[in-house]
Amino acid sequence: MSTPLLEVRHLKKIFPVTRGAILRRTVGQAHAVDDVSFTLDRGETLGLVGESGCGKSTVARCVLRLIEPSAGKVLFRGEDLLSCSRSRMRDLRRYMQIVFQDPYGSLNPRMTVGQLVAEPALFHGLVKGRREAGQRVGEMLERVGLSASYARRYPHEFSGGQRQRIGIARALASEPDLLILDEPISALDVSIQAQILNLLEDLQSDLGLTYLFIAHDLSLVRHLSHRVMVMYLGRVVETADRDALFESPMHPYTQALLSAVPVADPRKERLRKRIPLPGTVPSCVDPPVACRFASRCFKVQKVCTEQDPPLEPVGENDHRAACLFAEPARLL
Amino acid sequence: MAGGPLLEVRDLAAGFDSRHGLVKALNGVSFVLEPGERLGIVGESGSGKSVTAHAITGLLPSNARVTGEARLDGVDLLQMSKRKMRHVRGERIGMVFQNPLHCLNPSMKIGAQIEEVILAHTDADKREASRRSLELLDQVGIPSPDRSAQEYPHLFSGGMRQRVMIAIALACKPQIVIADEPTTALDVTIQAQIIDLLAETCKAYGAAVILITHDLGILAGFADRIVVMYAGRVVEQGDVDSIYYRPAHPYTLGLLRSVTRIDEARRDRLVPITGNPPSPVLLPSGCAFHPRCPYTQPVCSERVPPLELKGGIDHPAACHFAEEVATHRAGDAVQ
Ligand SMILES: Nc1ncnc2c1ncn2[C@@H]1O[C@H](COP(=O)(O)OP(=O)(O)OP(=O)(O)O)[C@@H](O)[C@H]1O
Ligand SMILES: Nc1ncnc2c1ncn2[C@@H]1O[C@H](COP(=O)(O)OP(=O)(O)OP(=O)(O)O)[C@@H](O)[C@H]1O
Ligand SMILES: [Mg+2]
Ligand SMILES: [Mg+2]
Numbered sequence: 001m002s003t004p005l006l007e008v009r010h011l012k013k014i015f016p017v018t019r020g021a022i023l024r025r026t027v028g029q030a031h032a033v034d035d036v037s038f039t040l041d042r043g044e045t046l047g048l049v050g051e052s053g054c055g056k057s058t059v060a061r062c063v064l065r066l067i068e069p070s071a072g073k074v075l076f077r078g079e080d081l082l083s084c085s086r087s088r089m090r091d092l093r094r095y096m097q098i099v100f101q102d103p104y105g106s107l108n109p110r111m112t113v114g115q116l117v118a119e120p121a122l123f124h125g126l127v128k129g130r131r132e133a134g135q136r137v138g139e140m141l142e143r144v145g146l147s148a149s150y151a152r153r154y155p156h157e158f159s160g161g162q163r164q165r166i167g168i169a170r171a172l173a174s175e176p177d178l179l180i181l182d183e184p185i186s187a188l189d190v191s192i193q194a195q196i197l198n199l200l201e202d203l204q205s206d207l208g209l210t211y212l213f214i215a216h217d218l219s220l221v222r223h224l225s226h227r228v229m230v231m232y233l234g235r236v237v238e239t240a241d242r243d244a245l246f247e248s249p250m251h252p253y254t255q256a257l258l259s260a261v262p263v264a265d266p267r268k269e270r271l272r273k274r275i276p277l278p279g280t281v282p283s284c285v286d287p288p289v290a291c292r293f294a295s296r297c298f299k300v301q302k303v304c305t306e307q308d309p310p311l312e313p314v315g316e317n318d319h320r321a322a323c324l325f326a327e328p329a330r331l332l
Numbered sequence: 333m334a335g336g337p338l339l340e341v342r343d344l345a346a347g348f349d350s351r352h353g354l355v356k357a358l359n360g361v362s363f364v365l366e367p368g369e370r371l372g373i374v375g376e377s378g379s380g381k382s383v384t385a386h387a388i389t390g391l392l393p394s395n396a397r398v399t400g401e402a403r404l405d406g407v408d409l410l411q412m413s414k415r416k417m418r419h420v421r422g423e424r425i426g427m428v429f430q431n432p433l434h435c436l437n438p439s440m441k442i443g444a445q446i447e448e449v450i451l452a453h454t455d456a457d458k459r460e461a462s463r464r465s466l467e468l469l470d471q472v473g474i475p476s477p478d479r480s481a482q483e484y485p486h487l488f489s490g491g492m493r494q495r496v497m498i499a500i501a502l503a504c505k506p507q508i509v510i511a512d513e514p515t516t517a518l519d520v521t522i523q524a525q526i527i528d529l530l531a532e533t534c535k536a537y538g539a540a541v542i543l544i545t546h547d548l549g550i551l552a553g554f555a556d557r558i559v560v561m562y563a564g565r566v567v568e569q570g571d572v573d574s575i576y577y578r579p580a581h582p583y584t585l586g587l588l589r590s591v592t593r594i595d596e597a598r599r600d601r602l603v604p605i606t607g608n609p610p611s612p613v614l615l616p617s618g619c620a621f622h623p624r625c626p627y628t629q630p631v632c633s634e635r636v637p638p639l640e641l642k643g644g645i646d647h648p649a650a651c652h653f654a655e656e657v658a659t660h661r662a663g664d665a666v667q
Contacts, residue, residue, distance in 0.1 A: 217520075265595070268552075
């Protein structure tokens with residue numbers, strides 16, 4: 001077997017929780033990401049789902065070392081990112097780019113689209129001089145379905161969907177292997193979402209890109225991913241091939257989550273039953289010591305509040321779930 | 333009022349004066365709402381869903397120019413004084429918006445905010461209002477109402493605040509509840525709870541609901557009838573099954589083909605609607621959808637298609653070629 005493009009092992013991120021404006025003191029620790037492991041092969045898309053605050057973006061930021069993980073390993077093409085020097089990290093970033101949800105917030109409004117798209121390529125020395133840069137910009141814009149003539153305009157002149165295309169063009173300009181897509185289309189209208197989904201699929205098959213696709217909309221994840229990982233309160237609770245996850249989810253949380261997603265089909269929707277999910281997500285400051293989902297679980301037993309269930313194999317093709325009572329359910 | 337619809341909106345148009353010219357937000361919107369009915373209004377960002385809701389309830393800003401009618405039990409709300417409209421809003425139409433923090437007073441306890449609404453719009457005394465507010469908090473699933481009533485909105489999660497908004501909307505037993513994207517900011521599990529709660533409580537109070545959203549999934553399970561909006565017009569309306577299974581407007585068809593579905597193993601490729609929605613300052617001539625429409629013909633840029641019933645279709649659609657769309661679609665929008 002060849003080395004995976006990305007391998008994350010036992011990743012942890014703890015944020016100090018501080019109080020007081022002048023005399024800041026640490027009053028607790030937020031376990032935002034707690035022991036997350038996964039691998040990502042070349043050309044593959046891993047969907048990362050879970051409710052707000054479960055740690056998805058923190059995983060992404062740790063992988064790119066935009067923030068320093070508290071523990072664990074991140075191997076990119078076998079190379080340990082957490083022990084490499086700053087300058088080596090800068091070089092490697094060329095191969096790993098991120099696209100954010102809000103293209104507005106992440107595109108400098110004072111730069112033209114051309115400058116924005118050229119920047120990563122110039123920074124990494126992939127193009128020299130204005131002519132080459134301009135050429136690269138034109139190629140990238142056309143690649144994402146925009147006209148090369150947009151290069152002279154500014155981000156605010158474009159719609160949300162067009163700005164997201166600009167964000168993708170910019171990410172592509174340094175010829176990356178890995179694209180981390182952090183809710184890239186959540187804010188867009190469905191007709192525009194569909195356009196961007198198709199674009200991402202085309203780019204993957206043409207350029208052999210690898211995606212870490214973060215979203216809270218599970219139907220987008222089902223459409224785009226090959227494998228899916230479900231997070232709850234900093235932990236991975238289930239991971240499986242796409243169809244296995246959606247057709248026979250094993251973890252009670254995955255089941256509850258899937259049952260809550262509405263389907264655009266009135267007859268089907270009338271027959272569906274939701275799994276109730278009482279209460280709210282506990283705080284990741286002092287999270288529950290045993291199963292993190294126990295307080296809301298419809299299957300909870302005494303043992304669940306005493307033992308921390310490991311993420312264990314529960315089916316074919318490395319289908320894993322962290323539940324002592326994992327059992328398949330059909331919900332869709 | 334006997335026999336007539338509860339709410340009848342006719343030829344509603346709204347424009348805003350702006351630096352870029354007249355923003356034509358609504359260009360003739362008509363629909364009816366029957367007592368106890370659940371109506372869904374769907375359409376993309378900027379199609380005029382919120383402006384419709386605000387126009388009906390007298391909440392548009394002063395730079396708005398509104399024409400048309402919105403009759404509640406036969407009385408035109410658009411002709412009413414501001415003072416009377418305030419009463420209509422509390423007593424007969426309750427409202428739930430996307431961002432409850434904008435609607436709740438941050439420095440007032442939850443219980444007191446509900447009491448205030450009851451005191452302003454009914455002849456209940458302080459004690460009765462207080463009793464009612466606890467009852468309402470209980471009905472919308474707020475745990476320990478006695479204690480929660482004493483808390484301030486910022487201590488509540490997004491889902492809990494939305495429950496409080498539903499309690500306030502129902503406080504005076506309105507005939508209509510208008511909910512404008514009430515769950516857009518919430519996680520899907522909370523969304524499901526809020527939508528179910530909205531359905532249950534409104535049923536218990538006998539209120540009709542207008543639910544505004546861009547999510548066709550939510551409406552599939554919620555609505556009795558659907559109004560589809562595009563560029564400030566109603567392009568198609570009908571009961572929920574006919575819209576999903578027998579769409580007759582190319583825009584509705586395009587929307588249904590664009591949605592990814594959680595219950596389906598991957599279809600090969602989505603068929604998105606091409607292009608972008610038009611600017612309301614510069615609407616295309618004729619049918620506003622024609623630049624994005626795969627069925628477009630010369631007539632489409634010349635004449636605005638009226639919303640009307642056509643042969644062989646069980647609900648009205650505003651398309652010159654509705655019959656062709658309905659037959660060509662080959663039943664593949666939704667299996
Ligand atoms: N800089 C920080 N300091 C303290 N806590 C943080 C910080 N960044 C994130 N957190 C906390 O870490 C947890 C995980 O946050 P993260 O942004 O990774 O969640 P997410 O899954 O991306 O959520 P969303 O779907 O809302 O984007 C949250 O509880 C959050 O409050
Ligand atoms: N106060 C205002 N002044 C000028 N234009 C406005 C005003 N309010 C709304 N508009 C414009 O009217 C059009 C319709 O807006 P509306 O808010 O009804 O859309 P919507 O369908 O609710 O969209 P969304 O799904 O984004 O909420 C938009 O083009 C909007 O920019
Ligand atoms: Mg995030
Ligand atoms: Mg709106």
